[in-house]
Amino acid sequence: MKIYVSVDLEGLPGISTLSQVAPGYPLYGDARRIMTWIVNVLADEFSVLGVDDVVVADSHGFMANIDYIDVDERVRLVQGYPRPFSMVLGVEEGFDAAMFIGYHAAAGTTGGFLEHTYSSRVIHRIYVNGELASEYLLNALYAGEHGVPVVLVAGDEHLRSQVEKHTPWAVFLPLKKGYGRLAAMYESKSLVEQKLRKAVREAVERLKRGKAQPLKPNGELELRVELRDSLYADMAQLLPRAERLDAYTLRYRAYSARDALAFVELVAWIGYAASAMMEKMRG
Template sequence: MKIYVSVDIEGLPGVVLPTMTAPWSSQFQRASRIMTRLTNVLADEAFRNGASEVYVADSHGLMTNIDYLELDGRVNIIQGYPRAFSMVSLLDSTFNAIFYLGYHSAAGTPHGTLEHTYNGRVFSEIRVNGIRASEYILNSLYASEQGVPVAFLAGDEYLRKEVEVYTPWVVFVPLKKGVSRYSAISPGLSQIEKAIREGVTEAMSKVKENKVKLLEITKPYKVELVFRDSLIADALEEWDIMERLDAYTLRFTTDSARKMLAIISICSLVGSGIESLKANIR
C-alpha cells in the first residue's frame, strides 16, 4: 500500500504560540522536533501495518519544518514552498489513502488554538456551500477528486465534529484541545505516541478492508473567501470569476476541487503580497 501523509504544525501537541511556528521564532526548534518525532511514529506504524511506500508532505509555512536528518529513512518527503496544491502536492490516484497529522481547526473556530485556514494573515474565514471549511475539508475534497480516500486524522479536538459529520469512517486521534487562540491542553507525549500508533493500526486495517471512502459535498462548490483586509478584496474583485459580496468577501463557484484549491492558493499569494506591500510603505 502507498500512503500519503500531510503534516501540519499548529494541531500538534505542545504547540500553542506563534513563537513556535516559524524558523525565525524563538521556540521553533521545539515544534520542529515534535513534528519530526510524531511523523516518524506515524510512518513506522504504517510500515508495520503493511505500507510499502509512505510519502510525507511537510505542509506548514515554508514547508521545511521536518528535520530530514532525523526522519525515518524509509520515508519519501516533499518539502519546500511555494508548490502546486500546497499541503497535498503530488497527491494522485496511485495512493491508497491519505493520512493527516497535526491539523488544526478552521479559521473562525472559537477557542481553536492557532486557528486559520490556509493563510491566517489573508483569510478570516473560508466557506464552501455555507460550511466553515478547514484545511482538512478542502484538502480532503481535493484528495477525493483524485480518487484517494481519507483514512486518518490526528489534530485539534475541535476537528472531531467535522470528522463525525463529513467523514465518519475516518479514524480521529485528538492531540490537544484549544483553551484559547494561544493556549491548549495536551496529553503527555508518551500518551500521544500510543494513541497515534493505535489509530494508524486501525486506519490501515480499514484501508485494507476498503472501509474508507471519498469525501463528497454537493456540487457546484460555492466558495466564499472572507479576507482580513478589504484591500485584498479590492485587488481580486476584477477577476471575472469573482463576485463581491461585501467589503471583505468574494465568492466564486466551481465544480472542481482542484480548481477551488488552486484559486484559494492564488488568492493567498496575492494577499501575502499585499500584506508585504503595506508593511513596506514608508
C-alpha cells in the same frame, strides 16, 4: 500499500505558543523536533503494517519544518513553499489513502488553537456551500476527487465534528484540545505515541476492509472567502469568476475541488503580495 501523509503543526501536542511556529522564533527548534518525531512514529508503525511507500508532505508555514537529517529513511518528503495545491501536492499520484496529522480547526472556530484556514494573515474565514470550512475539508475534497480516501485525521479536538460529518469512515484522534487561540491541553509524549500508533493501525485496517471511501464534491462548490483587508479583495476580485460581495468578501463558484483549492491559494498569494506592497510603501 501507498500512503500519503500531510503534516501540519498547530494541531500537534507540545505546540502552545507563537514562539514555536516560524523560523527565527525562540522556540521554533522545539516545534521542528516534535514534527520530526511524529513523522518517525508514523513511519515506524507503517513498516510494521506492511506499508511500502510513504510520502509525507511538510504542510506548515513555509513547509520546510521537518528535519531532513533526522527523518526516517523510509519516508519520502515533500517540502518547500509556494507550491501548487499546497498541503496535498502529489496526493493524486496513485495513493491508496491519505492521513492528515497535526491539523487544526477552521478559521472562526471558538476555542480552536491558532485556528485559521490556509492563511491567517490574509483570510478571515472561508465557507464552502454555506459551511465554515477548514483545511481538512478543502484537502479531503481535493484528495477525494482524485480517488484517495482520508482514513485518519489527528489534531485539535475542535475538528472532530467536521471529520465525523464528512468522512465518518476516518479515524479521528485528538492530539490536543484548544482552550483559546493561545491555550491548549495535551497528553504526555509516551501516551500520544501509543494512541497514534493505535489510530494508524485502526485506520489501515478499515482501509483494508473496504470501509473508507473518497470524499467527492456533489456538484459545484460555492466558496465565500472573507478577507482581512479590503485591499486584498480589491486585487483578488480580478480573478476570473470571482464576485465581490462587499469590502472584504468574495464569492466563487468552483467547478471542482481542484478549482476551489486553486482559488483559495491564489487569493492567499495575492494577499501576501498586497501585504508586502504596503510594507514597501511605508518605507
